[in-house]
Amino acid sequence: MQLSELILQLQQKNEKAFERIYEMYSENVFGIIYTILKDETLAEEVLQDVFVKIWNNSSSYSEKKGRFFTWILNIARNAAIDKTRSTAFKNTKQNQTTDNFVDILEQKSNFSNKMDAIGIKKYIDILEPICKKVIDLLFFKGYTQKEASEELDIPIGTIKTRNRICINKLREVLAE
Numbered sequence: 014m015q016l017s018e019l020i021l022q023l024q025q026k027n028e029k030a031f032e033r034i035y036e037m038y039s040e041n042v043f044g045i046i047y048t049i050l051k052d053e054t055l056a057e058e059v060l061q062d063v064f065v066k067i068w069n070n071s072s073s074y075s076e077k078k079g080r081f082f083t084w085i086l087n088i089a090r091n092a093a094i095d096k097t098r099s100t101a102f103k104n105t106k107q108n109q110t111t112d113n114f115v116d117i118l119e120q121k122s123n124f125s126n127k128m129d130a131i132g133i134k135k136y137i138d139i140l141e142p143i144c145k146k147v148i149d150l151l152f153f154k155g156y157t158q159k160e161a162s163e164e165l166d167i168p169i170g171t172i173k174t175r176n177r178i179c180i181n182k183l184r185e186v187l188a189e
Contacts, residue, residue: 014033019033019034020034020071020074020076020081023068023071024072026068026071031064031067031068034067035064038082038085039060041082041086042060042063042064042085042086043057043060045086045089045090045093046060046089046092048153048154048155049090049097049153049154049155050093050096050097055096056093059092059096060089063085063088063089063092066092067085067088070088090152090155093155094155094157097155136183136186136187137183139186140179140182140183143179144175144178144182144183146165147161147172147175147176147179148176148179148180148183150164150165151176158172158176
């Protein structure tokens with residue numbers, strides 16, 4: 014069955030199509046969520062929420078707006094970032110042990126493995142270093158544009174522009 018047919022069945026609330034989409038995408042979606050949250054239990058919760066959103070909002074997906082996988086990843090990324098901004102999440106992070114900080118440092122330096130998890134490393138490697146940094150912060154680490162601006166010591170307007178340029182370059186590379 015082709016993906017477009019599967020998506021149409023999902024939009025018609027076909028449970029078998031939903032199960033197939035879950036099988037196809039859940040592992041990669043979990044990887045993105047976990048990369049942002051760095052907590053397996055929370056990532057599993059958010060993964061469930063993401064697929065509920067996919068089910069409930071499937072009619073809002075349009076092939077004209079972009080790829081289905083991109084639509085799903087945007088839902089996942091936004092849900093994970095929303096979770097990091099919640100009071101409960103912030104409170105649990107205040108009580109971390111030093112072991113957690115070592116894990117966080119290792120994960121921050123593990124950009125290459127994160128890209129491999131969703132199969133885009135070969136495409137990102139083609140981009141210039143600033144694009145790699147911007148994409149890593151905004152999409153893999155869940156930084157806001159303001160936080161990325163502060164991390165890279167670049168004005169927020171420049172971050173927004175570079176983000177747009179880098180994403181367009183990535184689109185060009187993927188289209189080839």
